[in-house]
Amino acid sequence: MNQCISEMEAALADLLQTGLDTGAGSSAAELARLAERCEACGLHTGSALLARLSGLLEERAHTLHKQDGPLLELVFQTEHYIALCRERWQETEILRGWQERQEQDTEGGDCA
Amino acid sequence: MEIPQTLRAALLSADEEYLIALCNKGTVNRAKKDLAAVRPELRQTEGEAVTVSVGDAVCTITAPLGSSTCSCPSSAMCRHRMSAILWLREQAAQENTAPGEAAPPEETPDTAEELIARLSACPPQALIRQLGERRVAALVQRESSGEGAAIREASTVTVELPWIPAVVRLLFPLEHSSCSCHSQSFCVHKAEALLTWQLRRGLVTADSLLEASRGDAGSAPDRREICAAVQTALGDWMRAGLTRLPASSQETAERLAGLCHTGSLPALERAMRRLHGELQSYFARSAAFRAEGLLRRLSEVWRLASALQTAPEQEARRLAGAFREEYQAVGSLRLYLLGLQEVELAGGYAGTVYYFWETQKHRYYAYRDLRPQFYEGSRQSGHTETILWELPGTLRQLWNCRIDLTGARVGGEGNLSSTAQCRGTLVQKTPPGSVLPPQAVEEEFSSLLPRSRPGLGELERLAILRPQRGEQQPYDTVEQRFALRLLDGAGRDVWLTVRFREGRQAMLEALEQLAGQWEQNPALRPVFFGALYREGGRLCLHPIECFTDWEGTP
Known part of the structure; x- marks a missing residue:
């Protein structure tokens, strides 16, 4: 899941790097692919956000009069979602690390 | 080929300078190069517009030329539109010249004169309001000291503002003027360029500008106007992208923070200042800069501006925050x-x-x-x-x-x-050990996790740790980071990390010395006071103080 969150974050950072005016086309395909991965990872909201974002970017590429308000709103909403997911994942990961360490110590103790 | 009359006139009157002012020199040159490889095709003529395909893109060219559109993702004047304009201009020029005859004199309106008339007619009050008192005073000061903008007049008016730095190209119609900050709206640089030009031409005087700016100082900008200005700037940056972001965006961020301050929006001002810091870090090529971090700041500003824009009055007051804490x-x-x-x-x-x-x-x-x-x-x-x-x-x-x-x-x-x-x-x-109760010192780390949540205030994340043992990690020469793994009795770990920075050398040396002593003497049991945070899948502590003799003399 963390890999998926990182990829989502990297895709949005790429979009920021290239800008909507130049990178929107390639980003749309990448985000659509990521939306499927998110669904498989169980990140349903993330998948829905990315699918909508991909759709809007794709649409934008073929629109003469571009209205970027809803698209920007969605980009920043997705960024916020990633931040919340990351927070949750970190918590789980820290607890998992502690658990593993305790189990290792217990096993070590049992062997001794 | 039939080119509508208005469009023909616009094409024939557009010289190289005018085309550069619509976008930039690079795009015009690129379009010329493209034209050598791809021949545009005329698709249809509808009213005053002509549809031309350039490679995969379909452009609709109309008068004024700045209103032309393209099917490519770019929202600004792109190379496709410019190729189409150059090609159509070539066709119009050929049609104007009968075989074997010299070209007749162009019966096109004088664009330069029209531009001068339009720029002169622009009311200075609106520009003064956009710039604000401080900026108008600086403009007048620069003009009087002879260090003002460099202005060049032709079919467009080019104004260089080296102190920002920005280059503004004013053209007719005014809304298609361009600025090196990539803003598609009438940005503050365009306003400053136009007011400088008016002052240089003697259309306004320094005294009248200063007086008008002082008179306008009392009218605080509206909350919704400020939020809209902030979102417009963010939209411009997102469209341009980080790779094409001009250095003047730092100045824009700082100016908008000032505007938030004037408009009594302290929370948005603080968010804008944090964003400004991130932009400074990007332009200073700081190793610590991350595009993800900048995106987080942009998101924070955007969401707050959105909320402030739509919130009813009472909720907006809460969201706006307070300049100073109420003690x-x-x-x-x-x-x-x-x-x-x-x-x-x-x-x-x-x-x-x-x-x-x-x-x-x-x-x-x-x-x-x-x-x-x-x-x-x-x-x-x-x-x-x-x-x-x-x-x-x-x-x-x-x-x-x-x-x-x-x-x-x-x-x-x-x-x-x-x-x-x-x-x-x-x-x-x-000694701290005789003042702080034992329950304030964490020897068991399981309760620390909720206190490290992002978004919590610093004081809520403070903790005093007394680990069972420590494991010093090799110094990270890439990230320039010292790390010491602190473990409690059950093996739960907290990572004490300090990144090298100017002024932190003494602290790093003290920590390294402490880690060495602890390794030699495991019974040392130092106490660490710091702020908890999370990084990756780790719980970390940013150290504020370390105590080797908690109960003894400090």
Whole structure:
């Protein structure tokens, strides 16, 4: 899941790097692919956000009069979602690390 | 080929300078190169517009040329549109010339004259309002000292503003003028360029500008207007992308922060200043800069501006925040100065933060001696520490001392006020172990996780740890980071990490020395005081103080 969150974050950072005016086309395909991965990872909201974002970017590429308000709103909403997911994942990961360490110590103790 | 009359006139009157002003020199040159490889095809003529396909893109070229559109993702004048315009201009010129005859004189309106008339007619009041009193005064000052903008007039008016830096190309119609900041709206640089031009032409005088700007100073901008301005800037940056972001975006961020301040939107001002800090870090090519971090700041500003724009009055007041904390009287406090650290915040403030433990309420308080760094764009040197609460010395001198306060005032987050009504009495220097109760010292780390949540205030994330053992990690030469893994009795770990930075050398050396001593003597059991945070899948501690003799003499 963390890999998926990182990829989502990297895709949005790429979009920021290239800008909507130049990178929107390639980003749309990448985000659509990521939306499927998110669904498989169980990140349903993330998948829905990315699918909508991909759709809007794709649409934008073929629109003469571009209205970027809803698209920007969605980009920043997705960024916020990633931040919340990351927070949750970190918590789980820290607890998992502690658990593993305790189990290792217990096993070590049992062997001794 | 039939080109509508209005479009033909616009094409014939557009010289190289005009085309560059519509976008930039690079795009015009690129379009010329493209034309050598791809021949545009005329698709249809509808009314005053002509549809031309250039490679995969379909462009609709119309008069004025700046209103032309393209099916490619670019929202600004792109190479496809420019190729189509250049090609159509070529066709129009050929049609105008009969075979074997010299070209007849162009019967097109004089664009330069039209532009001058349009620029002269632009009311200075609107420009003054957009610039504000301070900026107008600076403009007048620069003009009078002869260090003003460089202005060149032809079919367009090019104004160079080297102090920003920005290059503005004003053309007719005015809304298609371009600026090197990539803003598609009538940005502050365009306003400054136009007002400078009007002043240089004698259409306005320095005195009238200064007077008008002072008269306009009282009209505070509307909350929704400010939020819209902030979102417009963010939209421009997102469209341009980081790779094409002009250096003037830093100045724009700072100006918008100032605008938020004037409009009584302190929370948005702080968010804008943090964003400004991130942009500075990008343009300074700082190794610590991450595009993800900038995106987070942009998101924070955008969401707050959105909420402020749509919120009803009462909710908007809550979202706007407060400039200064409302300090409440809390009576007497029995404090113990546990530690202090020098900070430089992304929001543009720097100074010292002092951390206290309150022995009766068993909670942390802080006194923040912070000064803004954003005035004049440089760190203010020579800041002297003040003596607070009529104590016999500066707080730095009272480290690990007990201090009793009467008439204390505290902000909502636990920040102490320096109010003159508060009186302090120095009790004595005491070892921390004899002041702080054992339950304030964490020997078991399981309870630390909820206290490290992002979004919590700094004082809520403070913790005192007494680990069972420590494992020093090899110094990370790539990230320039010192790391010490602290473990409790059950093997739960907290990572003490410090990234090397100017002014942190002494701290890193002390930590390395401590880690060495601890390795030699596992019974040392040092105590660490710091702020918890999360990084990756790790729980981390940013150290503020380390104590090797907690119960003994500090």
